[in-house]
Amino acid sequence: MKILIVDDETPIREWIQFSIERGGNPEFEIAAVAESGNEAFDMALKHQPDVVITDIKMPGMDGIELMKKVLEVSPYTNFVILTNYAEFSYAREAVTYGAKKYLLKSELRGRDILSTLEEIYGEIQEKAGNKEKDCYSNGYLDIFDCYYNLDNKEFLEDFWKRHGFRPGELFLVTAFEQRDGVRQKEVMDRLVGERKIHAIGPALKNRSIYLIFQAGSGEELTEAAEWFSEGCRRENLGLMVSGHMGKGLASIMEAIEEAEKMLRYTFLLDTGYLRIEDAMELLPLDxxxxxxxxxxxxxxxxxxxxxxxxxxxxxxxxxxxxxxxxxxxxxxxxxxxxxxxxxxxxxxxxxxxxxxxxxxxxxxxxxxxxxxxxxxxxxYSEDNFRYSQSVRDAIRYIHNNYNRDISLNEVAQYIYRSPEYLSRLFKSETGEKFSSYLMSYRLNKARDMLINTDMKIYEIAYAVGYTTPSYFSKMYRDFMGVGPEVTRSQRNTGGARGTKADG
Known part of the structure; x- marks a missing residue:
């Protein structure tokens, strides 16, 4: 199992590599190590790794963008994301885009890396062990090896001809999202047999099912696909999509990738038939x-x-x-x-x-x-939605204008209330004085900037509404329990934790 390690911090890269090598699993090979997303993408194209362990936040191309680009050209690659506390949102997004797991840098141990790799390796071995010649145990055609032989024309010709591809005819790749794989294959096989359509597959790749139709003319191909889609609709097999028609073995893998991308429409639609020609006529969104x-x-x-x-x-x-x-x-x-x-x-x-x-x-x-x-x-439930409209308006004004020198009088004027009334109402509903809430919001914003940006401390002071950097540093230290320079130093060790603001 080939592994690519990606992180812009040298100690992290070296420690991950050391942990894997110390684990002693002879099946784990570190194919390459990269210090940026751009470098990692080039190495992924060159080495075709099975697993990429990558930091989520890096200069230039970040981990999520790297994952998207690699999966477009190598869809079987497994990703493990490394993240800090301050990057939880990005990590959760990465999982939704296909990452196997995310690991916290601040809590990372060598055995965590090894157990994650062993889990992925077990999944790969299980798939390989359940295969017969070119097919999975469930009868689906396996096109895994085609992706690792994209430059081997002889291999691809032999593979597709072995499964009935007719080089002289037009073809159309259709695709479905796998739901109930056994039932979907049974229905597809039955529909193909009823109409006596010449079809290759169905083939399985991750959660995508492909069925390739062939015919002598575009009209025959269109008619066969539409008839088949109607049967799939009746059987509730999910959305069927198709790419452009093609001809010849040289373009079949590109056509499969095109149909794969069309499956993105399962996000919007759960049934019917959508052709790429129809999708391309839709107007761009604003x-x-x-x-x-x-x-x-x-x-x-x-x-x-x-x-x-x-x-x-x-x-x-x-x-x-x-x-x-x-x-x-x-x-x-x-x-x-x-x-x-x-x-x-x-x-x-x-x-x-x-x-x-x-x-x-x-x-x-x-x-x-x-x-x-x-x-x-x-x-908005009764237990949680506890502020009056006036206090909500005041809080929103603070959130939108905290970077200026705003005052209680200014906010009271904005919501058409007297300063005295707003002061009493704000304290009774939030449990904090107006000035304390404003200070807390500003300093927590400052902490986020210290952890997640490269802004200088005096620039952050101005950005959160303080006109004197020294006064900002004093207020920050009193509120957080540590100075801003300490928080800045923690950005590479999991983020600032254990401060007064966190309780």
Missing amino acids: RASIKKNCQKILAGILYEGEEVIQEALVQWFQSLHGAPFADIQWVKEMCIQLVIRIEEICAAHIPDFSEEHHQDMDWTLKVCGGLCRNLVNRI
């Missing part, structure tokens, strides 16, 4: 407007009424229907990020909150919409 509305929803939670937020969520998710081929992956990422951001708001306001999404969740637009609406409902 990404800027969608992002703006997403931020508006997040900023409004706790400060707008629940009905307003719920209606905004419904409209936002509706705006994502009909996404063109070029936007579909971006849509999925936006939806997942929205779920995670709302979960973070829940975690800050709901005692003992636990995430509603999990690693094996089947992410779809419908699922994301339901999660978001349920999370918002929990936030």
Whole structure:
């Protein structure tokens, strides 16, 4: 099992390599070590590793972007993500995009790395052990070796001809998401037999099923695919997608990858038949407007009424229907990020909150919409939604203007209340004085910047509303229990923990 290690910190790279080598498993080979995402991508293309252990936050190409690019060209690669406490959101996103596991750097032990690698190795061996010649034990055609022989024309010709490919005919690659693999194959085999369609497969790759149709003309191919899709719809096999028609063995692997990308539409649709030609005719989404509305929803939670937020969520998710081929992956990422951001708001306001999404969740637009609406409902429940409109408006004003020299008088004027009234109301509902809440919010923002940015300390002081860096440092030290320079030094050791702000 070939392993690629990626981290921009030399001690981390060397320690992971040492831990693997000390483990003594003769099946684990460190194929390469890289210090950046760009370098790692080149090495992945060269060495075709089975496992990539990568830091999630690196200069240039980060771990998530590296994972996406590698999986496009080498879909069987397994990823293990290394993360700090401050990067939990990114780590959770990485798992939704296909990472096997994420490990915390601050708690990482050699045996954790080895046990993770042994688990992945066991999965690989199980798949290999259950195979017959070119087929899995469940009867699906296995195209694994085709990806490791993309430059071997002789191998590919022999493989596809052995399974009935007719070089002189047109072909169309169709794809399905695997749900109930045994039943899906039984239905596909039966439909192909009923119509006597010339088909290759079905083939299985990860969670994708491919069936390749062939015919002498484009009309015959189109008619066969549409007839087959209608049968699949009746049998509830899920969404069927297809790429462009092709001809000749040289383009078959590219056609399979094209159909694989079309399966991204299972995020939006759960049934029917979608051709790439139809998807490419859809108009591009207004990404800027969608992002703006997403931020508006997040900023409004706790400060707008629940009905307003719920209606905004419904409209936002509706705006994502009909996404063109070029936007579909971006849509999925936006939806997942929205779920995670709302979960973070829940975690800050709901005692003992636990995430509603999990690693094996089947992410779809419908699922994301339901999660978001349920999370918002929990936030606005009687136990958690405890602030009056005036206090919510005041808190929102602080969050939007903390980087300026704002005062109680200014905020009171903004919400059309007297300073005395706002002061009493704010303290009675939040349990904090207005000035204490403002200071706490500013200093926690400063801590995030110290951990996650390269800004100088005096720049951070100005960015969170302090006009005197020395006064900022004093306030930070009194509030956090450590100086800002100490927090900055902790950015590479798991983030600042155990401060007063954390309780």
